[in-house]
Amino acid sequence: MQQLRLSKRSPRRRQWLGAAVVLAAAMSGQTAQAATCANVRIVVPFPAGGPADQLARTLAHGLQQKRGTPFVVDNKPGANGNIGIDTVRRAPGDGCTLLVAPAGNLTINPTLMPALTYNVERDFRAVSLLAGSPNVLAVHPSVKANSVQELVKLAQQADKSGKPLGYASPGVGSGLHLAGELFRHKAGIALLHVPYKGTTQALNDVVGGQVPMLFGTWPTLAPFIQSGQLRALAVTQARRSPAAPGVPSLAEQGVGGIDVSSWYALLAPRATPQQAADALSADVRALLATPAVRAELQRQGMEPAGSTPQALEARIRQETASWAKLIREYGITAE
Template identity: 70%
Template sequence: MKAAVLVMRTAYGLTLAAALAAGPARADGALPACKPLRLVVPFPAGGPADLLARALGHAMQERHGMAVLVDNKPGANGNIGMDAVRRAAGDGCTLAVVPAGNLTINPTLMPALPYQVARDYRPVALLAGSPNVLAVHPAVKARSVAELVQLARRAGPPLGFASPGVGSGLHLAGVLFAQKAGVTLLHVPYKGTTQALNDVVGGQVPILFGTLPTLAPFLQSGALRALAVTQARRSPAAPQIPSLAEQGITGVEVSSWYALMAPAGTPAPVVDALSREVRAVLALPSVREALQHQGMEPADEADGAPRALDARIRAETAAWAALIRKHGIQAE
């Protein structure tokens, strides 16, 4: 694992903040005059969504002189923070920095949610994504996906794979992989990534689907072995890890990505102005490099636009709904 991928999150926050500050200042009269701009993160501080929010907030403070407040509102699998943004004024001054699962998985997994994504929010910008990695404990006698598939087919009881919880994107990645590979795997859910990771590293569970930033130190130390990224092509953040597609498993495009969302009543010109600003920041070479050091890939210009983000949310919601219903997955 290249050292560039292995930058710790604490260092990443400082590096990315400095990179953002280095961007040239520019005025944009269409941006909302917020006092302050409030970026709601529906999870605790320290995670990827929180780091992205703080990086964006720092950039806007440096570039435009506006006050920015990062407001962590964890709880209920992110739904408390999402509901707070739903109820906020649609003036562009309250936005959500949110993982994909809250937009594309939870609406099917949790039908009693207080919000509907299409009705209650407006997509602003795709921020960044992180490839998911199929990894195994070093004792597993598989050094490729083909060897893992053969091992799974020969096994008596199904091989287990750990995830941070039922219905999480990493759980669904494992379900989709097993379906496409034609094997049976036993899902072993945990109440969070740390617990799942500890048991795989400890040898209690052989297989893990995890995000690259989380797994990178364990891959470097040899505590885990990466077999593939769960996408069609290799990730620039870890080009040495082959993709599932190049190893013969197609149709598994599962990454962890993060979006900026506004309340439904936010005017289109304000959404467009915010989107342009965010995409300009993410296009800075220094910012792209800092994100890639953390194992994240900044969104491209076209992919990050509101209309493209809306299309992605709708497509992935439909795909996950079909998988969830087919396998009878229910939230705990």
């Protein structure tokens, strides 16, 4: 058979190259389609029922409707959220595994727990800020304090008797732990930190009277405050929150210099392509802007707050530096 020789300028060579490009594109499309996730797993590093879990389920439902792919929430609690976070760190960057994490794990733990298995900047790709909520200082109804000033006096008396008041939190290194430590320092009182493995466990023991008080998120505590099972004394920020307008701030009760609220973010393994993160971020922001999702999150006591990946990265970096300074200044440790 005579060999076909084509010059660089041959029309037939250009046709052959064009066909090769089309074939390669078709094969690439088939590969991409084969790599599509059977479902997307959203890892929540805390037990079911907490604010991060509720937020993740709202997000999963909306994204599943928007993208047509099943989104499944996977609760992996333990080690103050670090087990679940490490699970995502080790996942492939194929877009099939995502993480919903609270601010404390992203901006506080890196300083408070230097032996962490993960590094936020190195191991994760930011996708979007999701929502925020105020934190609340609440006490069991048996506690004889109806204001922060009365609680401070009660704590001073308890310390003199050698039995400092305890406060519960969902774990060492959480934003709620740090809110308690800042309150202790700013108010000049002794408090005993009682950490749990999640919000639900901490809340159960305070509602049951085993621990006198806790710092918690408004979405979690609101039903118990409204039912009288807990008494709200203050929001842990400079001003009152629109989510809880009837609860005074710490500052207006004489304990200033504390501004700690909770927020949650969506991240992916670092190997996830930036283009994929950008596309998912756009979908998340569009979803958070819909009236139905906004209403659902507000019902949960949260305020929707989508962002670009770049804006989320900047916020994590800035707050990590701020917390590191405070942790060093007050000598806060992961006891």
